[in-house]
Amino acid sequence: MKLNRRKFLATTAAVAAAVAVPSISLAGDTIKLGSVLDTSGGFDAYGKPMNMALQLAVEKINADGGLLGKQVEVIGYDTQSDMALYTQYAQQLVRQDKVDVVHGGILSASREAIRQTMRKSKTLYFYNVLYEGGVCDRNIFINGVTPAQQVEALVPYAMGKSGKKVYILAADYNYGQITAEWIKKYVAENGGETVGLDFFPLDVSDFGSTIAKIQSVGPDLVIAPLVGAAHLSFFRQWAASGMKDKIALASTTMGVGNEHKVLNAAETDGIMVAYNYSQDIDSPANNAFKANWEAAFGDSNSIHEIAVSNYQGVLTWAEGVRAAGSLDRDAVIAALETGISIDGPGGKVTVDPKTHHAVLDVHLMEMENQGMRVVKTLSQRQPIDTQAVCDLAANPNDNTQYEIKF
Amino acid sequence: MDFGFVILVEILYAVASLALISAGLAVVFGMMKVINLAHGEFMMLGGYAAITSANMGVNIFIAMLIIAPIVVGLIGLIVERLVIRHLYGRLVDTMLATWGLSLFFIGCATMIFGNTTTGISTPIPGFAVGDYQINGYNFFIIIVSVVLILAMLAVLKTTRLGLIARGTMQNPDMASALGYSPDRIYMATFFVGSALSGFAGAILAPLVGLVPTSGGAFIAKAFITVIAGGPALISGLLSSSALFGFVGQVFSFVASPVIGDVAMLIAAVILLRLLPQGVTGRFFKGKL
Numbered sequence: 001m002k003l004n005r006r007k008f009l010a011t012t013a014a015v016a017a018a019v020a021v022p023s024i025s026l027a028g029d030t031i032k033l034g035s036v037l038d039t040s041g042g043f044d045a046y047g048k049p050m051n052m053a054l055q056l057a058v059e060k061i062n063a064d065g066g067l068l069g070k071q072v073e074v075i076g077y078d079t080q081s082d083m084a085l086y087t088q089y090a091q092q093l094v095r096q097d098k099v100d101v102v103h104g105g106i107l108s109a110s111r112e113a114i115r116q117t118m119r120k121s122k123t124l125y126f127y128n129v130l131y132e133g134g135v136c137d138r139n140i141f142i143n144g145v146t147p148a149q150q151v152e153a154l155v156p157y158a159m160g161k162s163g164k165k166v167y168i169l170a171a172d173y174n175y176g177q178i179t180a181e182w183i184k185k186y187v188a189e190n191g192g193e194t195v196g197l198d199f200f201p202l203d204v205s206d207f208g209s210t211i212a213k214i215q216s217v218g219p220d221l222v223i224a225p226l227v228g229a230a231h232l233s234f235f236r237q238w239a240a241s242g243m244k245d246k247i248a249l250a251s252t253t254m255g256v257g258n259e260h261k262v263l264n265a266a267e268t269d270g271i272m273v274a275y276n277y278s279q280d281i282d283s284p285a286n287n288a289f290k291a292n293w294e295a296a297f298g299d300s301n302s303i304h305e306i307a308v309s310n311y312q313g314v315l316t317w318a319e320g321v322r323a324a325g326s327l328d329r330d331a332v333i334a335a336l337e338t339g340i341s342i343d344g345p346g347g348k349v350t351v352d353p354k355t356h357h358a359v360l361d362v363h364l365m366e367m368e369n370q371g372m373r374v375v376k377t378l379s380q381r382q383p384i385d386t387q388a389v390c391d392l393a394a395n396p397n398d399n400t401q402y403e404i405k406f
Numbered sequence: 407m408d409f410g411f412v413i414l415v416e417i418l419y420a421v422a423s424l425a426l427i428s429a430g431l432a433v434v435f436g437m438m439k440v441i442n443l444a445h446g447e448f449m450m451l452g453g454y455a456a457i458t459s460a461n462m463g464v465n466i467f468i469a470m471l472i473i474a475p476i477v478v479g480l481i482g483l484i485v486e487r488l489v490i491r492h493l494y495g496r497l498v499d500t501m502l503a504t505w506g507l508s509l510f511f512i513g514c515a516t517m518i519f520g521n522t523t524t525g526i527s528t529p530i531p532g533f534a535v536g537d538y539q540i541n542g543y544n545f546f547i548i549i550v551s552v553v554l555i556l557a558m559l560a561v562l563k564t565t566r567l568g569l570i571a572r573g574t575m576q577n578p579d580m581a582s583a584l585g586y587s588p589d590r591i592y593m594a595t596f597f598v599g600s601a602l603s604g605f606a607g608a609i610l611a612p613l614v615g616l617v618p619t620s621g622g623a624f625i626a627k628a629f630i631t632v633i634a635g636g637p638a639l640i641s642g643l644l645s646s647s648a649l650f651g652f653v654g655q656v657f658s659f660v661a662s663p664v665i666g667d668v669a670m671l672i673a674a675v676i677l678l679r680l681l682p683q684g685v686t687g688r689f690f691k692g693k694l
Binding site for chain 1: 409412413416419420520521522523524525527528530531532533534537538539540541542543544612613614615617619623655658659662663664666
């Protein structure tokens, strides 16, 4: 949703008027779905397709007759890749717009910025992004892939194709550090050895010395949970040094924001990844999804992992409302906790009652010609990392993001 | 042995890329005393000029070596005529004005190219040295920097144009009395300075990719190199990039790229404490 200042003022004025005038006739006509996403600024490559997917999901729900006999209306705000705006718009969504559910947040920092606001105001919150795992809060549902789900599948496959000596290059913040720990754990469990581990702040873009260092160690496989625009140059420089055909490369982040379409085929071919979604999945749900996307937005090239997560998140919520027969937060949570599933473009997605995370299909893929070719599908993987620390059935009042220790 | 060679190449590459990044600023700040905070954005524009023309089908080397410097030079010319020429001799004001310019350029690039990463592949393949693979593009950057420095030296030292430019920077009134228009000479020098920045940005673009805010990554390194170099243009540039490139890269190898950057900054602080006028304030005095 585009929002300029004039529109913003008009909307706020209208909302203020609606609140000020004691009229209840307006309330209850539609179900209000709040959305906060970065559709401009540095993270718009993630946010724009997520927002498009949200529109599609809502259109689909409305075309199927809405929920509880009502149409769903989206109240969306563009947080402009600015963490401060998340708190502001979250307050606005819960206090003024009084939405029934909020979907959104992209970076972990943005999720943590609004999670408590949602919890205090008893507004159901969905965070639909691949992330580092460990959030334990009864008010939130998360349906992105967590590191263990990915790494558990990726490491044995990649090691099987290359060898036992693994070198890890990770982004230097909580996502990269936690993911690196999981990689080390699974490398050891599969009989391998982590021969090197380097962390890079998000603005490092020159990997020349690192590439030489990797060669002096001589691993069989490099796994790279690198994040963001600057880190993209690693893949470019790796290919430019001619390393691509010498040492196998796997990543847990490459392609989440369609990075492989910014690079060229020669630079990305053969990189091994594991996600919930690939545009190349040939299933009725995905084909229908892609056709809808094309009809709405022209071409389906911009669909990516977390756009599909957002789509699946909205559908999961809708399923919960249908099952509950009510919009009441506790009723919807109870319905979702029965272990509801939907059939999304990335396969079947089931709510895990204990953690409010998702049980989902993980596809092992290899990059090929700027696409992601599905090599193998591991169906219905549990979010085992979060399950190890979080049990909302036993502790419904838990409100922590656990750091998973080994 | 092979590993030693690889390290040597990487160090030379680090020195060369520092010299490349700083060359434009050395002219604009070192010679003209304009604190150009938009230096990084000139580089960013050079990168976009190269990538856009390469995507339109121009040979990538022509795009990098010819089109990008000309485009950015012309942008610099416009900037000089509209903004900078009113501010010569007002150091702090140039800082404010060029900071505004940098924000303006980032905004323009975001509007035109979008706030996403673009890039092109490096046009030179990697090759093997013994058991090691080296990025062939690193050699290209080393060669380009050497040629660039030699060319700057030749122009400043042996041509009449270089002599006039240096004279004007030293004493514009005297140059004016001798019949040269300082206004014109400042304009031409700023054009050259911006063109050099655009050139550097274009050369580095295939290696690191580009977003509208890429310029920020270069600006600090460029200023540190130029300031630590001191008053002599070429020898200052060479000595400080050699020192910082060496320190940074050695520590990158021993520890990590982050420690490399930290080591480089510490080296700069120590250097400026010992030699407040920069390297050439003490050594190579009076040289170019």
